[in-house]
Amino acid sequence: MNEGCTVGKYLVDRLRQLGLEHLFAIAGDYSIEWLNGYVTPGGVKIIEEVNEVNAGYAADGYARLKGIGALCVTYSAGALCAVNAAAGAYVEKVPLVLINGTPSIKKTITFEQTGFSAHHFISGRETDLQSFEHVTVAAIRLDNPDLAPTLIDYALTRCISERRPIYIELLQDMVDLECEPPRGVLQPARTLSDETSLKESVARIRARLESAENPLIWLGVEIDRLGLQDKAMTLIETLNVPYVTELLSKAVLSEDDPRFVGVLDGQASSTAVTDLVDTSDFVLALGVWLTDINSLGWDPDYDKTAFASFDAVKFGTYFGGQVALEHLVDGILAENITPRTQKLPDKPARSVPAVSDTDVITYQGFYNYIQQYVDRDTIVGADASMNYFGSLLLEVPGPGGFVVQSSYSAIGYSAAAATGICLAKGPDHKVLVFSGDGGFQMTAQCLSTQARFGLHPVIFVVDNGVYAVEQWLADAGIFHSDRPFYKPCELHRWNYSALAEVFGCRGWEVGTYGELGDAVAGALENSSGPSIVQVHVPDKTIPDNANWKAH
DSSP states (O other), X not given: OOTTOBHHHHHHHHHHHTTOOEEEEOOOTTTHHHIXXXXXXXXXXXXXXXXXXXXXXXXXXXXXXXXXXXXXXXXXXTGXXXXXXXXXXXXXXXXXXXXXXXXXXXXXXXXXHHOOOOTTOSSSTTHHHHHHHTSOSEEEEEOOTTTHHHHHHHHHHHHHHHTOOEEEEEETTXXXXXXXXXXXXXXXXXXXXXXXXXXXXXXXXXHHHHHOSSEEEEEOTHHHHTTOHHHHHHHHHHHTOOEEEOGGGTTSXXXXXXXXXXXXXXXXXXXXXXXXXXXXXXXXXXXXXXXXXXXXXXXXXXXXXXXXXXTEEEETTEEEESOOHHHHHHHHHHTOOOOOOOOOOOOXXXXXXXXXXXXXXXHHHHHHHHGGGOOTTEEEEEOSSTHHHHHHTSOOOSTTOEEEOTTTOOTTHHHHHHHHHXXXXXXXXXXXXXXXXXXXXXXXXXXXHHHHTTOOOEEEEEEOSBOHHHHHHHHGGGGGSSOOOOGGGBOOOOOGGGHHHHHTSEEEEEOBHHHHHHHHHHHHHOOSSOEEEEEEOOTTOOOGGGHHHHO
């Protein structure tokens, strides 16, 4: 036994080896000894958060850029608040580690045998563990120092292999107990493919790529989650075919590339994208997830689209099981298919719209105007709101420069996730977040953490006084009528810009394009903390590409 290693130190050392530099935490007496005695001394900076939901979203945003994120909470009263964040990470394949400081073995046994309860207890040692088993790929309880290294390595390996969250119960009396030190460095488990399925899938796709007159590649989120950006770009360059993405994978590659046409998201797509899809006779969808947010009133043509995702290939009536996406791309590249000579579609020229400084901002007008501030060093975050539509058509030049939780779509995610994004981003990147007013009300305290640690995202709160996306989903026709909004969709109005005084940051309130320009200039110059820009828009204006449902 190595006297220099304890369970608490082992966990920190493994997290640090995997690249974790920041840990989001809420103080709790069951976890505070580990935080105080091991995390900071172990080289991981603690980011003291304001609540568990914000901590979870921040860790999620951090993990999307860094490859792993972590938060530490306390038993039940804290942990169960973070279930929603873990669920979102599970759905969207984000490698998140949730560490739950847990009562000691003695307290647990006392409660179970006598009924004498410790604070935060519900029904014993299984309550939290069972809750998280449904939204993680590994849920472990560290109640024996000799087993702790094996359990920690197992859970973390599952996390980095499957790109999904794990749950670790760290008992307060285990932290200082000696254990074996870490051996080697953890690696993701090998990716396996069935050779027969792989060969047949590659052969079918090769045949269609060679016979198609207008093939198209559709890149999905698994290209990002599995780190296949370079291989995907090589395939596109080798075949010389145009490509589109989905909202969840927007900007997975640079949108400056001449072969990129736009985001395919049903009837919210640009005309250039829908025309290209309609005229394509074969679509190779790599890592695409089909969701109602990614289809929006449109059904893919399954007879001409080969879907390679979730370790399988689906093409018409053909199904190839256990085909890893990485192996499929490698297999297609190895076929040395002759590049296409087809003419790539022209991309529309971008220009700042002609508006007067005194013109009232509309929802679409806001996005037309803000495009000029999105460059290669910009990371854009869009929240579950009508901002999905506006941001979908933004051109984001920087690869990996767009973060959205559009599959799980938890309202309020993006502003809180910006805390983690700011800590994980490169030194020259700026972070622009587009939030609805309803969503921002859910996680507004993120400004406190961002101000405390000198992070400086620019958070635009589009203020129309209504849960517009919920109204749009229920009855979009109201936006083109005199009828009132559904009562449950109406919001209590906040003075969002005034929150800057509360949280110690800077704020602007704008309603015209002149005011918006001044606010953006001031926000981009502010490097001392977050900036919040309250953007008033008329309550019945929506982005142009959301109008299809309204009619």
